[in-house]
Amino acid sequence: MELFFFLFFGFLAVIVAALELSKSSKDRINTTSAFNAFxxxxxxVYSLMMAGDWLQGPYVYYLYSTYGFGKGDIGHLFIAGFGSSMLFGTVVGSLADKQGRRRASVTYCITYILSCLTKHSSQYKVLMLGRILGGIATSxxxxxxxxxxVAEHNKRGFEQQWLSVTFSKAIFFGNGLVAILSGLFGNLLVDTLGLGPVAPFDAASCFLAIGMAIIMSSWSENYGDPSENKDLLTQFKGxxxxxxxxxxxxxxxxxxxxxxGSMYTFVFLWTPALSPNDEEIPHGFIFATFMLGSMLGSSFASRLMARSSIRVESYMQIVFVVSSVSLLLPIITSFLVPPSKVKSESMSFAGCIQVVGFCTFEACVGIFWPSLMKMRSLYIPEESRSTIMNFFRIPLNIFVCVVLYNVDAFPITIMFGMCSIFLFVAALLQRRLMVIADSQKPTKPQDWTALDRDMEAEPLNVD
Known part of the structure; x- marks a missing residue:
């Protein structure tokens, strides 16, 4: 089994390296030195922020369990985090638009550092406060x-297409390479050095502090709507x-x-799906393989977005369909290979098939993030960008809270089937988005053609 994961991990790594090294001029966007420095x-900064987040993820549940809390209490702590993100998300987003995005980024660092510090306490109320702070930080x-x-990019006069370069690289490094390195570093702190499960949270605080120092020294402030006549409620309504x-x-x-919503549900379901009888599986190595799949997707997305002939609204329909099919694999394998109730020594053959499907889903995640960022930069108005983006997270957090509360009420196959349906619906909505975007494109009136010919034949005399 370890040989399978080693070979599969190496296979994905080779593909990612080949994609990055084989980029031609058509796959690259020519930029300026000023933009590259920006x-x-x-x-x-983004990689440091994501390192502070990824270091915590694998050890949150484990830390709570070492403090003696059961599954129900831990579930309530997780719900508090998502609920906090839902309740406070829109408020902090509006404050970011009003008070400044640089200031909001610094606030993220401070809030998340405080959340990390609460992990040193084993008191339930303190841990609950930490989850609430973590939910605010996530928003x-x-x-x-x-x-x-986006605001700073536009303020500096860079070309709109260059945003896709930053988006794809941010996902490639922040959600891919940094995630893998953070997992390995966390494993080094906890297992190899024996510093305990709270050590990754202390390391996360250090990375966040370094990132905050860079923000304060090199970022300028920008706003969504600096008008003093618009209070928080007015901006919320807008x-x-x-x-x-x-x-x-x-x-x-x-x-x-x-x-x-489907992605966060998958985060909770992949472990019981691959070890239905509590088999010993290499969680860290599987997680690293998933993140490598995400890197593969982000690398592929950079190629797609570099070509002006390929529209993000178009290819994302295919991405959603592929992701929907990939999460159907647990259902398909349950029919082809009847699940066993006897604990085995390692992962089953059906589990190996599911790993391939889950890596395909993670590749879709890697394509989704930079592509979503690109669409948001096109369609969301600048004056309320943070507010609207956090509006989107309200139904997401409600959905995740409901799933967490009822995670034991439904079989895993039903949960995966539900996620697959949601992703297929997303493909249909993406189709509708493309149709509307096409219908609202400015068209050139037929009568202008003759006028253009006349202007080309008889240029204006400006003397």
Whole structure:
């Protein structure tokens, strides 16, 4: 079994390396040195922020269990985090638009560091406070940094297409390479050095502090709507009106909620799916393989977005369909290979097939993030960007809380089937988004053709 994962991991690594090294001029966007310096600064900051997040993920449940809490209590702590993100997300997003995205990014660092510090306490109330702070930080992470990037990119006069370069690289490094390195580093701290399960949280605090120092020293401030006449409630209403009045924004929010809801459900389901009888499986190596699949997807996305002839609205339909099919594999394998109730020494053959499908889903995740960022930069108005982006997370967090609360009520196959349906619906909504975007494209009136010919034949005399 270890040989299978080693070979599969190596296979994906070779593909990722080949994709990156084989990029031709058609796959690259020519930029300027000023833009590259701006992009690299953002990538360093974003990677540090994601390192602070990824270091915590694998050890949250484990830390709570070492403090003696059961599955029910731990579930309530997780629900508190998602619920906090849902309740406070729109508020902090509006504050980011109003008070400044740079200030909101610094607030993310401070909030998440405080959340990490609460992990040193074994008191349930302190841990609950930490989860609430973590939920607020997650909302800031998913809105303020991207909002700052888009606004600053436009303010500096860079070409719109260059955003796709930053988006794809941010996902490649932040959600791929950094995730893998964070998992290995966390394993080094906890297992190899024996520093205990709280050590990754302390390391996360250090990375967040370094990132905050870079933000404060090199980032300029930008705002969504600096008007003093617009208070928080007015801005909140404005974002709601923008979503209700523009079908493209509403569709984009629905697509994001459906995909991310399925993604977070997958995060909770892949372990019991691969070890239904509590088999010993290499969790860390599987996680690293998933992240490598995500890197593969982001690398592929950079190629797609570099070509002006390929539209993001078009290829994302295929991505959603492929992701929907990939999460059907647990259902298909349950029919082809009857599940055993006897604990085996390692993962079953059906589990190996599911790993391939799950890596395919993670590759779709790698394509989804930069592509979603590109669509948000096109369709979401600048003045309420952070507010609207956090609006999208309200149905997502409700969905995840419901799933967590009822995770033992339904068989795993039913849960995967539900996610597959949601992803297929996302494909249909993406189709609708493309149709609307095409219908609203400015067209050249037929009568202009003759006028253009006349102007070319008889140029204006400007003397």
């Amino acid at each position: 992009k690299n600064n953002y990538l360093v 800031l992470l998913n809105s303020s940094f991207e909002s700052w990037l 974002a709601a009106v923008a979503i209700a009045s523009d079908e493209k924004i509403a569709l984009l929010g629905a697509i994001q909620s459906l995909f991310e």
